[in-house]
Amino acid sequence: MNDATLLLGAVERGDSPAAESFLSLVYEELRRLATHKLAQEAPGQTLQPTALVHEAWLRLMGNEGRRFANRAHFFHAAAEAMRRILIDRARRRRARRHGGDMERVDLDECNLVAPDDDDQLLAVNDALEKLTRDHPLQAQVVKLRYFAGLTNEETAQLLDLSVSTVKNHWTFSRAWLFHEIRGA
Amino acid sequence: MGLSRRVRDVFAPRVRRVAVPGRLRLNHSEHRMSDWREREAAVFAEALRLPAEQRGAYLEQACAGEEELRRRIEELLRASERVGDFLEESPHPRGILNGRGEALGEKPGDRIGRYKLLQQIGEGGCGVVFMAEQDEPVRRRVALKIIKPGMDTRNVIARFEAERQALALMDHPNIAKVFDAGATESGRPYFVMELIRGIRITDYCDQNALTTADRLTLFAQVCRAVQHAHQKGIIHRDIKPSNVLVTKTLEGDDLPVVIDFGIAKATTNQRLTDKTLFTAFEMLIGTPAYMSPEQAAFAQVDVDTRSDIYSLGVLLYELLTGSTPFDAGRLLEAGLDEVRRVIREQEPARPSTRLSTMAADDLTTVARHRRSEPPLLIRSVRGDLDWIVMKALEKDRTRRYETANGLALDVQRFLAQETVLARPPSRLYRLQKAFLRNQLLFSAIGIIAVLLIASLVVVGVAWTKEREALRKSQRDELKSRQVTQFLKSMLEGVGPSVARGRDTAMLREILDKTSEQLGRQMGEHPAMEAEMRSLIARLHVEVGNYEGAEAMAQAALALWRSTTGSESAETASALQDLGMALWKLRKLAEAETAYREALAIRQRLHGNQHADVAATLNQLGAVYRRQQRLAEAESLTRQGLAIRRQQFGNEHLDVADSLRNLGIVLRDRGMQAEAEAAVREMLAIRRRLLDGDHPLVASALADLAWVLGGESEEAAALETEAFGIQHQVLGDRHPEVAKSIYIQGERLRRRGNLGESHAVLNAALSIQRQLLGNDHPDVVATLQGLGATLEQDGQWSGAEAAYREVVSSRRRQAGEESTPPLDVVEGLVRVLVAQAKHAEAETVLNEALSPALIRQRSSTGLLVLKVDLLGRLGRWREAVDHASRLIEYQPQEHYRFHTLASLLAAVGDRSAYQRLCHQILARFVDTTDSYVAERMAGACLLLPDPGVDFGRVDRLTEKALAHDVPTTPMPYSEAVKALSEYRRGRFESAVEWATKTLSSGDAFSRTQAHAVLAMARHQLGQEDQARASLAQGIAVSNEIVPGRDAGRIRGSWVAWLIGRVLIEEACTRIFGAPTGVLSNTP
Structure with missing residues (x-):
């Protein structure tokens, strides 16, 4: 058994420090995978969070993944890790865009990427915090669907809800967040 | 920091199953609120299920008497109509979102x-x-x-x-x-x-x-x-x-x-x-x-x-x-x-x-x-x-x-079998076409260089003869002018843009030799000497020898002033050359002066609508842009562009130059789309007018890549293409090539390829140092990139050296009093702390954190580092001021409150601590995050009298315990609960919770638990057990004290401090005096 399976076993037995270590493990693995993929990516190919998350599961768990009937812990961790990765990246880029010394334009030159997308991502994240306060379950649906790229069915399974409830929550959350970000 | 703590820092809020409203114990108003929220979702879902025309009636009935709820649902329904594919696509890990919703189309019947x-x-x-x-x-x-x-x-x-x-x-x-x-x-x-x-x-x-x-x-x-x-x-x-x-x-x-x-x-x-x-x-x-x-x-x-x-x-x-x-x-x-x-x-x-x-x-x-x-x-x-x-x-x-x-x-002639007008192209015509296409190949490049050297000999002989025999005759003046013309055309012919693929080093040598000759042989012909020097200055710019260019342009300017006067077109042109050299050296203020003078002369001589005026406007605009005077830069650039379009039409290289500058300024001003349009037009013009491997095409490609943003596929392809051309045409040793190498290094780092990034940046740096000296902005930029790569790679000392050089170079350039870029200072401090060079880190921080800077929000990053450093060194009292300021700058960050609470408790500033507790409750009492709740509750329970309502603190404590996975041990939340029970006088319960903590907690939470146990047992009269618990607590705390074993606890001094404050309280209760650890630390 590798570290990941040991840890996940402990998580499933309810070991809290293990949950944290496990989250950190997933975070590192996802970041490593994303970096690696981005470096190798063929032109035109896009890299989807859902693919990353599933690949991380396979890599971390290997054959022993099958032992774990309940993968919920993993996907919660993965959604959260993915969110952190994306937000950190967007924040870093935005900081570089705004701050810094303009004399050194060339450094900015290569760091500047799709500012609108970063802004939207950060706006979604901020709004999502508010949604978490008012509608925690709906917000969890958003995290799993949006950040981990899970399907309605997978999300339903993880949250132990019906697919139609997940769809309702998803519709509601999108309207809620859209309104929060863009206004009426 | 301990691993678990660190991870929790990174991942707040932590993994959790969502707390279902209603599972928590709620007070009355919370009930109402949560009920409202549930109805918000439920009514919305129901309304959405209904056909649009029935919704009004439904809402009328469902929200009767609840105007606010109804308004809210209507807002959400409107939003849901406009939501398009918002969030439907997960963000690409590069952060690319696709969010373009299109209006529904018209349909039959409309x-x-x-x-x-x-x-x-x-x-x-x-x-x-x-x-x-x-x-x-x-x-x-x-x-x-x-x-x-x-x-x-x-x-x-x-x-x-x-x-x-x-x-x-x-x-x-x-x-x-x-x-x-x-x-x-x-x-x-x-x-x-x-x-x-x-x-x-x-x-x-x-x-x-x-x-x-x-x-x-x-x-x-x-x-x-x-x-x-x-x-x-x-x-x-x-x-x-x-x-x-x-x-x-x-x-x-x-x-x-x-x-x-x-x-x-x-x-x-x-x-x-x-x-x-x-x-x-x-x-x-x-x-x-x-x-x-x-x-x-x-x-x-x-x-x-x-x-x-x-x-x-x-x-x-x-x-x-x-x-x-x-x-x-x-x-x-x-x-x-x-x-x-x-x-x-x-x-x-x-x-x-x-x-x-x-x-x-x-x-x-x-x-x-x-x-x-x-x-x-x-x-x-x-x-x-x-x-x-x-x-x-x-x-x-x-x-x-x-x-x-x-x-x-x-066509009709063909149908009628008559002779058509269209004819096959003649052989001559085809030959002409082929020649035009291959003209540059025909001009044998290598021969130019040979001819040039030969011509120098000829010119040298001619000059010598001149001096000896024919010095003053008109005919001779004419002849030597012809010779100069010849030499000039040869030199221009060798410009690297033409002599593609040639070694620029040879050209530099030729230029140096020519300069020497000029001084010796042209003394009698200042105008010609000036002309030659101007020419050589421009060629120096082309081969990237900017210092040489500056010297040559200065010399030419002086000669022109003395021969044609200060108001001549030649003087203006020499000022323009000088401006270019200074600009390339990034001596911006001096460049501005030169360009302004050139502009004034040209406007007086030619009026406002002249190509020369446009040239100067364009350059001056570029200087302004570097000086961050963006609005002025855009205005000048647009003026220059308008003049050029009027003078040359749209298909002209000068028009392209103006478009390039305009595009860059517009992008700086955030007008992305317009910037891209301008740069694409520029690239199109250059492609049409120049050969595909012309350096100007290369730089246009790089410009477009830059405008598009460095991480798109198109940008990467453009950059690679540009680099290929540059490298082929300019050779290795050229600033532009080095800059491209540097950009590649940055890209490699962003892609996580640290080893290669390191090697590539080093290569760029060594070329740049040779060509540009140590203080050139390009060198500094590369050094900073190198520092970042090494830091990410954990090569602390290498990163330190790079960052230090950036800082000192900035000082040399901008003066001792200047502040180097804050991100560099932050990097430097980080790598110093990582090497446990605390004293040096402090020196760097103190130099950077001027009183003026501290008053600005931009100092946040440095203040965080400073507080952390002081904390590691146990200098709580000094850390308090900075930590207080951070709360002003980042009031949304609960961690700042957590830190300040522990510091105030450590130094025993009771009134400041109580004020802080009020702030904490005002801001965080309704947090939904159990992790935040645990820390904030802990902060408010740290000293016996927080000066706030314990009932409200209880809400935080309850939230901290409302962990989503009920079976999971939560040592930190349990420790807080234990402390809370103790503070409320429920000593048995406190013992129970603290004991629970001990079973799963790490050293930090165990310290807290031991302290609470000791105090609770003391209150229960179990004196021996109380003393035993205290001894255990002290032992654990001493084991992980910051400074003694900094590597092991990884600087989580806040967690340590919280435990220690409680230990001191316990010690005072049991023995009448603290252990003194907190007051003894420096």
């Missing part, structure tokens, strides 16, 4: 103005076509074409109106009338046309198996229709099969009808704003095969009737061979620029060649469609028809048929 849509009859790249019914003034059926979203509707309609009169003049059986134009409710432009029930000409010909002769007859009719329009001053601009429909006359004859006249102009010839540029690309995607070279160049002002002739040529080509001259689909795979390049540059295969190179099956089909046999078909096309088509398809429009009629006539 009314648009006075037209009722009947059925959709077509859909193309630019829009949807409906059959529609018009009621008044006449009742008739019309075709209504709605243009795709993405255009400036007002502009489109205004353009259409401008041409409406001319369109009305067209009256031809082969032209469909355009009646009207307007805007739909959703704001999209539409056009109303005569309804033609026909099919596209190519399909018609194939379906009816028209022979080549029949096709030609049909085609000649099309040409005449186009001719008619041309005579009325209307250019179609978008002739293609889908715009030439064939229908039947009443007599049953074939009738080709050209549709869409006037529409292409209204929809494509707009000023290139972001959206219209996009549209122009879209149209190119739709029908690039029919686009003339001048249209493909996007030089749209330049389109005239001959562009239509070209498109007719393509149509004829397709009618004859079944394919277009260029395979649009295949070209598009190579990208738009490739399409445009091919259309502009590549000679298409002749129709007969195309037929004979087809696959046998295809050829048989093509022949059958023409009631012919393959060999026969090829023979019928070869010769005259080839030449007719090729004449229409000439890249150079002056060589095409002058009129559509001319084309029609030649």
